[in-house]
Amino acid sequence: MGDDVNRTLPPDTSLEQLPFGKWLLKLRVVLRWFGFCVVTGVALALITVLYLKSKPLPPPQIGITTQILDAQARVIDHLNRGERRDPVQLKELPRSITDATLTAEDQHFYEHWGFSPKGILRAALVNLKQGRVTQGASTITQQLARNLYLTHDRTWSRKWREATLTSQLELHFSKDKILEMYLNKIYYGEGAYGIERAARIYFGKPARDLTLAESAMLAGIPRGPRWYSPLNDRQRAKARQEAILDAMVKNRRITQAEAEQAKSETLVYADHPQPQPAKAPYFRDYVLQEAISRYGLEENQVRGGGLKIYTTLDLNLQKKAEASFHRYLPKQELQGALISIDPGNGHIKAMVGGRDYATSQYNRVFSKRQPGSTFKPILYLAALENGLTPATRFESKPTTFIYQGGEYRPTNYHNRYAHRAITMGEALATSDNIFAIHTHLAIGEEEAVRMGRRLGIHSPLKPVPSLALGTSAVSPFEMVQVYATLANGGIHHQPTSILRIEDAEGHVLAGPRRQPEQVLSPAETFVMTHMLRDVFSPGGTGRRVGQIINRPVAGKTGSTDWDSWLSGYTPRLATTVWVGYDRGKRLPPGTSRHTHNIWGHFMKNALHGTSILHPRPPEGVAKVKIDPQTGEKATAACPNTKEVWFLSGTEPTQICKRHRETAPHVPSKEPSLWERIKKWWSG
Template sequence: MEPIPGSRFRGTWKYVRAAVFIGCFLTIFAFAALGSFILFAKIGGAPPVAVPQTTVFYADDGSKIGESNYGQKRYWVRLDDISPHVIEATIAVEDRKFYEHHGFDLKRIAGAVVANVQAMAKVEGASTITQQYARNLFLTHEKTWSRKIQEALYTIRLEANYSKEQILEGYLNTIYYGHGVYGIEAAARYYFGKHADELTISEAAMLAGIPKGPHYYSPLINEERAKTRQKIVLLSMVEAGYIRRQEAEQAYRDKLVYVQHHEKERPVAPYFQDVVKQQLRTKLGLDERTIELGGLRVYTTLDRRMQQIAEEQLEQVIRPSSAIQAALLAMDPRTGEVKALIGGRDYNESPFNRAVQAERQPGSTFKPFLYYAAIEHGFTPSTPLRSELTTFTFDDGRATYTPHNYNDYYANGPITLAQALAVSDNVFAVKTLKFIGADKLIETAKTLGITSKLKAVPSLALGTSPVKMIDMVAAYSTIANYGKKTEPVFIKKVIDANGNVLYEHQPSTQQVIDRDAAFVTAHLMTGMFDPKLNGYTTVTGQSIIDEITRPYAGKSGTTKTDSWMIGFTPQLVAGVWTGYDRGETISRFDEKQYAKQIWVRFMEQSLADKPKKSFKPTKGVIGVYIDPQNGKLATDACPVKRKTYYLIGTEPTDYCTDHLEKKTKKKEDEKSWFEKWFPWF
């Protein structure tokens, strides 16, 4: 053997030393880098893992009425509330070494590199569940070195500060499953109409295969491709030891039933939901992002059955070809809870909410406020005033006003306040306003909750100052509730994504008007449905009397451009408005009847399963039978008697004598010839 020359040996040893030195340096550098990463992870602390989640809105029966997601559906559920099959399928196909590595699977990375080099393309990925979770939480999906480094840093921070269970829970709640669906709970609901803890092996394997290509492997787009991917997931579960091969084969054969989705499903009470969102902003002080993406659970007062009845009646009563608009609002007068709300005939065409945003002339629906104020200032249901064409002067004699009754019908004689309200006599109303003063009416309206500006002019008695429907219905609710005011309530409770109660409504009422006078007013308002009060014209509810089956109080109102009907029982108050957005004249007779027709059908159907309650008299009132034509105490001679309520001490004391002479003459006429001549004998 030829000996190695010393110079050659020395040269080789130099390279060995250099290699050892570089190796040691690289090792120290690697450990230093790793230590720096770990130190960075500890110093940086636990990264925030909150992600956008869908806010869900519920009706008063707990059923979902809508969600706020900007096209994305997100829900967060605990790992314990996710089917074990989902967890096993996800780990088997995405990251089988999940519980063994510390964020990076080095062996898998090396294998992926070799496979990609051999194929001269990216054919295999090596991202762990932790890496994917980091990408979903904080990063874009752009393929740059900067993004790769950031992903690695976030991955280390996640592994250093969270348990494997927490990371897995976060991953399953943020991964994208296609169709705007994020997270396993949203995916379970979207594809199978069930919760994440109810998924079978077959369903879990199908969903676990989607994230690799959410569009490509969606069973709703191409079920054949999705089934091929499902088979791969099931085989992975077998290889990982989660299930037996027979179970995998059976799961593959199981027929999956998917939820049928319609691109344009009709939303539930969209106008109502808009008001709820507005209240979340104004009453709770929540910002737009929290409302839309905060994962809130908002429990509302909406009654889905009443809402459906309201929508059906609008569709059935109003001619499809009519351009007239409509709004409806119903609430419980005892609690203020809004049960149904419609702000227009088509939300997609016009999201403008006419029930809460528009100000329209209320017409004669304003008169109950006038007569309440009059009763407080000495008027009674029997107070008589002449109904005749009258011109009033105001503004210190500089202006005049001549109100007209419907069709220019007048009694041309005295009528009572009770009859004036029932037949909606305009002259009587303006005379009443002149007696008590416009300031008293304005004060009463404001106390009842009218927020709009009211002009102190004679026509105010006839509802010429525009107001909001929600204010009018709330004011009627106060009268129905014996003078106790309850603000309209839309939200019962709000819970955040972590289960904390952010808001819970506390019921409260305030006695704002006199209890006894409120009852007298409410009873006066039953007159529009009572033919006993017919006089020179019929009561304004005559056209719908045949459709009512229980006691109601209410008032209709009509102007050239607006038609109203607001009425109540002790359990429910509802208001309906119809008219044209641009103030066009309502000229067709059937269009003038829309509000009443919608109202009576809504009330009758909504209360069909409720007891028929009457208005219970208060302690400070007394009911007596009167002759409705003159307001005096009725006698046996009166052909018509009506029980009417008064504040104690204001009831009439004079008896009706109008029919005594007629009754005597009638008796004389009914005598036989023998009885007539008998006195002569």
């Protein structure tokens, strides 16, 4: 058959003249280019490998102490003092720790050359499905390169350097040596650097004696040292451990029986002293959280990157806050919290999260509790915007309120009622609950919710009648924003703890990003401030504070059966204090005295030596002398009068009817004797 084909083609026939000849020519060109590219690629790859193999690795970056500084650059704390490590050889470690680590971080570590295409694809698919970055694809070699040599910024240049260093590590070291370096370098939380320190800090034993259950627990921590530390959240850490054990079964590193036995093992954690920095420990922890969660830095970098974190804290004010707590908080189970900020910029100047950091690291500044009557200024600000005024009057007496959904019978503290109509100003000073409910229902329950949101409260607020009395739980961190906004003429600043973060070379990595917002008019805050000053006057619920501080202050007390609050301010400083029990337990009688003493003495000492600022009346306010009994414009005949500030256009114009002025009475003159005789004769 081949001879027949040859006879049918002329001897000078070209390839183009053959059937499919043009396609064959194109294929030949493609194959030539493909061959050229393959050869070139192999050559370049070989050259790159030889270059990376011949180029020595740079000396690794050893952890450098990070400093946290206050607003005057005074040291609050040093972090990562030397990164103590106890190196251990891979051959000394139990198989359980290497298997658990590989399962948790890089299942195909011994199969790839430093990069995992499957891991990259899997992470990409998961992130695409979630619509955000929820899973990374870094191998153990990549993590080691990053922890040894690089910062954790997300730039293309850093990623390129990471890829280069990862390749060099794979070329210069065996897989076992890379894994050994990783286990000795990685951070396990709680100040534990490397697997040997982690074993001793968490379980009080050398790494060679770790059980399978302990190994799986430790292997789960590096992915998020604060998040997965069993000393922070044992339930979350236990779930992570069990997931790793299940994955080890799936990868045939252990049997199902071994996994179940490890899951049922009771882990006994070692007793070791909790870190207790000498200065502002609760604030220190909050700053670390902000640096990681808000500014995107990784914990290894924060603790061992040689950073300088400049904060807003004033160590002088911090010492005064702590001294007030130690002096006036009884040595019982009672706990407390204090946060003080500069209203003009939102800078946190002092923070106390509890009575004793060594005993409890829980920061109660962020604990959510019922604020009681400290919520009422929010309600009355909403009322001012809805047409009510400081002279608006409601009856103060036992009242049953009918609303959609049922009846509500609030009471006043100790059943104290005026049994007459009182003004908004008097209701604030005496903390009258009946007046508050009248106001809340008159303007609509949603109005107080909206006002709370504007002033910085993000906790759920239920639009029910009892909201007026502060029954929706909020945190001191939220309440201090409300009062700081009042102190700052209606301009709201989100509380700020970090001024800037610098790396070891002095480059600024992060700084404040939030912008202030005008949420109230200066007129509204001016009117409210003048009403809140009466809280500390004789007859007000905070009169004890008025006896401590010899300067104008404004604020509000709040008491429930479980919580005692005081939030207040001057133009220079806004402070919120909470006192109560961590668990639901009724307060002993007189607890408010401790709260008032802590707040009053701290503010007195914090403001000592500063001048008294008297804000000028802004546009949009008017001062009128009223009769508090009637809420009307006072006359000279009114026995009691008070000068009150109003929003312009809402001030009373009606003259007091109860004490209306009349023409003066002129007594008649006694008639003389002659006039009496004359009248008798004529008459």
